Amino acid sequence: xxxxxxxxxxxxxxxxxxxxxxxxxxxxxxxxxxxxxxxxxxxxxxxxxxxxxxxxxxxxxxxxxxxxxxxxxxxxxxxxxxxxxxxxxxxxxxxxxxxxxxxxxxxxxxxxxxxxxxxxxxxxxxxxxxxxxxxxxxxxxxxxxxxxxxxxxxxxxxxxxxxxxxxxxxxxxxxxxxxxxxxxxxxxxxxxxxxxxxxxxxxxxxxxxxxxxxxxxxxxxxxxxxxxxxxxxxxxxxxxxxxxxxxxxxxxxxxxxxxxxxxxxxxxxxxxxxxxxxxxxxxxxxxxxxxxxxxxxxxxxxxxxxxxxxxxxxxxxxxxxxxxxxxxxxxxxxxxxxxxxxxxxxxxxxxxxxxxxxxxxxxxxxxxxxxxxxxxxxxxxxxxxxxxxxxxxxxxxxxxxxxxxxxxxxxxxxxxxxxxxxxxxxxxxxxxxxxxxxxxxxxxxxxxxxxxxxxxxxxxxxxxxxxxxxxxxxxxxxxxxx
Numbered sequence: 208x209x210x211x212x213x214x215x216x217x218x219x220x221x222x223x224x225x226x227x228x229x230x231x232x233x234x235x236x237x238x239x240x241x242x243x244x245x246x247x248x249x250x251x252x253x254x255x256x257x258x259x260x261x262x263x264x265x266x267x268x269x270x271x272x273x274x275x276x277x278x279x280x281x282x283x284x285x286x287x288x289x290x291x292x293x294x295x296x297x298x299x300x301x302x303x304x305x306x307x308x309x310x311x312x313x314x315x316x317x318x319x320x321x322x323x324x325x326x327x328x329x330x331x332x333x334x335x336x337x338x339x340x341x342x343x344x345x346x347x348x349x350x351x352x353x354x355x356x357x358x359x360x361x362x363x364x365x366x367x368x369x370x371x372x373x374x375x376x377x378x379x380x381x382x383x384x385x386x387x388x389x390x391x392x393x394x395x396x397x398x399x400x401x402x403x404x405x406x407x408x409x410x411x412x413x414x415x416x417x418x419x420x421x422x423x424x425x426x427x428x429x430x431x432x433x434x435x436x437x438x439x440x441x442x443x444x445x446x447x448x449x450x451x452x453x454x455x456x457x458x459x460x461x462x463x464x465x466x467x468x469x470x471x472x473x474x475x476x477x478x479x480x481x482x483x484x485x486x487x488x489x490x491x492x493x494x495x496x497x498x499x500x501x502x503x504x505x506x507x508x509x510x511x512x513x514x515x516x517x518x519x520x521x522x523x524x525x526x527x528x529x530x531x532x533x534x535x536x537x538x539x540x541x542x543x544x545x546x547x548x549x550x551x552x553x554x555x556x557x558x559x560x561x562x563x564x565x566x567x568x569x570x571x572x573x574x575x576x577x578x579x580x581x582x583x584x585x586x587x588x589x590x591x592x593x594x595x596x597x598x599x600x601x602x603x604x605x606x607x608x609x610x611x612x613x614x615x616x617x618x619x620x621x622x623x624x625x626x627x628x629x630x631x632x633x634x635x636x637x638x639x640x641x642x643x644x645x646x647x648x649x650x651x652x653x654x655x656x657x658x659x660x661x662x663x664x665x666x667x668x669x670x671x672x673x674x675x676x677x678x679x680x681x682x683x684x685x686x687x688x689x
Contacts, residue, residue: 208348209325209384211441212289213260215483219269220256220439221282222340225249227275231256234268247273253339255439257481261289263381288323290382291375292442295368296398296434297449298422299391300493300549305366306357307545308553314370315353322350323381324372328363329388333423334432337400341436348384360545365389367493370557371446371564378565386440388433392421394452395464397429403471407463420452434472438479444489444568445472446560450515451495451548454507461514466527489568491531491560494676497539497657498548509654512536512677520678521580523567531563534578537664537674539657552661559673575599578673579666584682586640586647592629593638593650593682602669603631610665611638611652617645626650628665636666651679 210217233241243256265288328346476484517526540550562576581595608627626638666675
């Protein structure tokens with residue numbers, strides 16, 4: 208087990224006989240280094256203590272003793288470490304195991320070298336009401352092994368979660384606790400509380416397309432059973448990989464439901480941990496990758512990618528503070544055994560999440576963790592070009608004649624037309640707009656389900672290898688409004 212280290216205090220809680228006294232002792236070897244006393248509350252039958260903040264390290268033993276009349280009970284948890292605890296949640300791309308990704312054999316063989324990283328996997332359970340405790344776990348707190356990381360397909364431990372935690376340990380050099388709570392084929396509504404859905408005007412279950420939907424679809428049933436029971440835990444942060452199942456369900460509300468879920472989880476974990484989990488704990492997520500689709504006109508994935516940023520194009524932003532994002536649209540996988548919607552390169556996904564966590568969660572300065580976005584456009588109609596000025600340096604890997612599009616308007620009708628990449632420099636790129644014989648009203652980039660082949664999108668940051676994220680922007684007074 209890993210408990211959250213300083214500056215927060217780790218919360219220990221449990222169940223017992225109302226009125227009974229509970230003493231929680233933290234021991235190292237034969238020495239008791241901390242003792243907390245509380246009582247079991249009625250009618251919830253629960254008790255809770257907050258440990259004093261601890262430096263990272265271990266191992267320790269946690270002992271809980273309950274005294275009620277003549278009945279005494281003692282429970283011990285051995286090999287407890289203090290470090291950072293991260294919750295990992297979402298649908299099947301978060302659920303994929305190490306066995307299903309590239310270089311699985313090598314990844315599994317290295318697991319034994321990461322004993323200070325501990326893993327816990329929550330069982331897939333649905334509930335109609337908010338549960339106070341987990342019904343069951345697939346994997347209790349464990350040291351990583353090839354067996355529990357490669358137990359099967361979509362079972363036990365998340366590969367993205369594991370790799371993210373492993374990379375964190377390589378960076379921080381202290382214990383990391385990872386909790387996986389995932390279910391493939393699920394829309395965001397099942398992971399959302401009724402109050403967060405109500406904030407977005409969603410009051411009851413609607414008609415759900417079966418596209419990418421193979422798991423539970425009833426609103427809040429996984430929030431109730433797989434997230435709410437964890438709320439007392441002191442966390443460092445959350446990472447999230449979900450959105451495919453909202454491609455055809457409440458897609459236009461995702462720019463509300465996703466920020467609302469983040470805000471609600473933050474409120475809930477902060478309150479449940481008696482203020483120990485930070486009120487605005489860092490929340491990282493993966494922007495949707497690519498998949499092969501028969502219709503080139505389907506913009507469900509591009510819309511979700513955009514909505515994942517609350518229609519801003521980047522995070523953190525005022526609607527989504529203290530968040531970070533891994534762009535994954537260039538990590539496509541035509542030959543993926545479980546379909547192209549499940550690309551196997553989860554190492555790059557986890558590494559891009561790590562960069563975001565280092566900058567946002569751990570405050571590392573002068574670290575590039577976002578791909579380049581244009582900060583301004585200049586429409587030079589007489590020269591037939593649209594100039595994009597980027598806020599960062601850009602590396603143009605190749606010129607593409609179709610990945611940029613312009614909205615060409617004539618009369619009251621507008622149509623998206625390809626705009627070929629023309630000249631480029633360190634922070635500037637020009638597009639040809641000669642195909643438009645009307646007014647250029649907007650520009651967008653990578654607005655397709657499959658924008659490019661593997662790591663072959665046209666624009667990256669030159670030193671970080673981070674791809675430019677998709678964007679759409681109106682052209683108003685020669686300034687791009689994302």
